[in-house]
Amino acid sequence: MKHFPIxxxxxxxxxxxxxxxxxxxxxxxLLMKTEARLTVFATDPAxxxxxxAAAGRLTLIxxxxxxxxxxxxxxxxxxxxxxxxxxxxxxxxHADGALVxxxxxxxxxxxxxxxxxxxDPVVVAIGTEGAAPxxxxxxxxxxxxxxxxxxxxxxxxxxAFRARVEALPFGAPRRAFWSDxxxxxxxxxxxxxxxGALDDTLATLLTDHLNAAPKPGRVEFVGAGPGDPELLTLKxxxxxHEADVVIHDRLVSAEILExxxxxxxLIDAGKEGFGKSMAQGDIDALIVEHGTRGAHVVxxxxxxPTVFGRLDEEIEAVEAAGLAWSIVPGITxxxxxxxxxxxxxTRRGRNASVRFITGHDTKGFADHDWATLAQPGExxxxxxxxxxxxxxxxxxxxxxxxxxxxVTVIENASRPDQRVIATTLSELEPTLTRAALTGPAxxxxxxxxxxxxxxxxxxxxxxxxxxxxxxxxxxx
Ligand code: SAH
Numbered sequence: 001m002k003h004f005p006i007x008x009x010x011x012x013x014x015x016x017x018x019x020x021x022x023x024x025x026x027x028x029x030l031l032m033k034t035e036a037r038l039t040v041f042a043t044d045p046a047x048x049x050x051x052x053a054a055a056g057r058l059t060l061i062x063x064x065x066x067x068x069x070x071x072x073x074x075x076x077x078x079x080x081x082x083x084x085x086x087x088x089x090x091x092x093x094h095a096d097g098a099l100v101x102x103x104x105x106x107x108x109x110x111x112x113x114x115x116x117x118x119x120d121p122v123v124v125a126i127g128t129e130g131a132a133p134x135x136x137x138x139x140x141x142x143x144x145x146x147x148x149x150x151x152x153x154x155x156x157x158x159x160a161f162r163a164r165v166e167a168l169p170f171g172a173p174r175r176a177f178w179s180d181x182x183x184x185x186x187x188x189x190x191x192x193x194x195x196g197a198l199d200d201t202l203a204t205l206l207t208d209h210l211n212a213a214p215k216p217g218r219v220e221f222v223g224a225g226p227g228d229p230e231l232l233t234l235k236x237x238x239x240x241h242e243a244d245v246v247i248h249d250r251l252v253s254a255e256i257l258e259x260x261x262x263x264x265x266l267i268d269a270g271k272e273g274f275g276k277s278m279a280q281g282d283i284d285a286l287i288v289e290h291g292t293r294g295a296h297v298v299x300x301x302x303x304x305p306t307v308f309g310r311l312d313e314e315i316e317a318v319e320a321a322g323l324a325w326s327i328v329p330g331i332t333x334x335x336x337x338x339x340x341x342x343x344x345x346t347r348r349g350r351n352a353s354v355r356f357i358t359g360h361d362t363k364g365f366a367d368h369d370w371a372t373l374a375q376p377g378e379x380x381x382x383x384x385x386x387x388x389x390x391x392x393x394x395x396x397x398x399x400x401x402x403x404x405x406x407v408t409v410i411e412n413a414s415r416p417d418q419r420v421i422a423t424t425l426s427e428l429e430p431t432l433t434r435a436a437l438t439g440p441a442x443x444x445x446x447x448x449x450x451x452x453x454x455x456x457x458x459x460x461x462x463x464x465x466x467x468x469x470x471x472x473x474x475x476x
Pocket of ligand 1: 226227251301302303304305306307308309331332333334337382383384385410411412413414415440441442443
């Protein structure tokens with residue numbers, strides 16, 4: 001972000017503009033919506049500007065700007081549409097201490113004016129840092145259509161009622177009240193009784209909400225997917241949008257946490273393997289504590305919550321506390337990883353089953369049915385397999401697996417920094433250690449990236465799936 005959006009208090013402050021033509025008119029129409037004191041310097045002002053001055057809406061001074069003219073001004077607009085004059089007036093305004101904007105000159109402006117959707121006191125400002133004014137206009141139009149004109153009236157009258165709503169407990173109950181007002185009771189009252197009916201509506205609504213039985217809390221166990229926010233389900237998005245409390249794992253990506261409602265409490269339960277983490281019992285207790293207080297708790301887990309997510313322990317704790325709960329599935333790392341190498345997890349004639357296995361269990365490196373896995377054509381997705389790579393490499397070789405069996409490690413699957421390390425069982429270590437992975441990684445045993453696999457079988461035939469750079473490197 002090169003420009004930080006803020007709303008500047010301009011009530012009673014000076015805003016100075018130099019210019020009297022079309023650019024000046026456009027800016028003034030916008031500025032006259034504010035409660036600032038406007039001063040315009042123009043040698044040849046358009047008739048509208050003269051009219052506005054006569055009506056007392058601005059002060060018009062019919063001469064070119066001079067040093068000192070922008071003293072005490074909060075903002076200055078250079079709108080002469082003449083680069084030399086704009087540079088001259090901007091220098092004066094700058095020296096006088098005002099923040100400077102030159103119309104249609106992003107480079108020399110200290111601030112920019114966004115496209116505005118005005119439902120005062122609700123104001124939406126849209127900025128594209130000058131990159132795409134067309135886009136800003138399209139977004140503005142979309143919002144203009146979507147935000148009912150009565151919104152401003154509802155907000156203005158609602159604002160005066162805010163203090164009384166503090167009688168309701170903070171969080172969900174207050175939100176429920178306002179959502180009722182803005183989206184149901186308020187518009188209804190406006191329609192039938194007009195603005196005058198809103199005060200009574202607010203009072204009745206508050207009594208109703210104060211008397212309503214408190215809503216019991218509930219817990220949603222939500223899959224955040226492998227990291228790409230576009231791989232969230234619509235249900236997961238909705239949950240993030242509605243939650244009062246979000247308790248998340250360390251592996252949940254920052255982009256996804258961005259989607260959590262701003263007012264929600266965000267708690268990092270950081271359960272990444274080997275890292276600093278909260279004990280499982282503490283996490284269970286935290287979920288229960290917030291749920292019992294009536295909160296809508298989202299327990300956000302990377303990938304799919306039902307895969308290596310210690311889900312059952314948490315469900316048991318939530319059930320014991322008598323809280324309602326549900327599961328929102330997500331895309332598991334194995335699905336994202338296999339998509340990243342253009343392969344499928346099962347394939348007719350190759351493998352009719354696939355295993356999701358973990359490199360670790362509570363006792364350390366996890367044991368599995370190595371003899372079966374060592375058979376040709378077997379495919380396994382190994383979670384938490386970085387440190388245990390040498391262990392399962394040894395076990396599989398010992399049980400007769402072909403040393404040339406392809407093994408592909410996908411780090412940060414689905415994320416912009418995804419890396420693919422294609423190797424074989426016999427080379428897995430030291431290849432993996434040398435790769436010095438820092439992100440979460442999934443190991444696909446029995447699968448090579450499609451492009452690389454084709455290279456082995458059909459050396460002359462290029463794949464449709466663009467090979468990853470790192471695959472090419474790995475096979476160079
Ligand atoms: N519930 C999760 C798995 C949690 S266990 C899921 O369904 O994906 C944590 C392990 O998942 C990590 O050690 C890693 O092996 C794997 N993992 C999670 N996100 C990943 C990603 N974006 N890329 C690669 N592996 C990932």
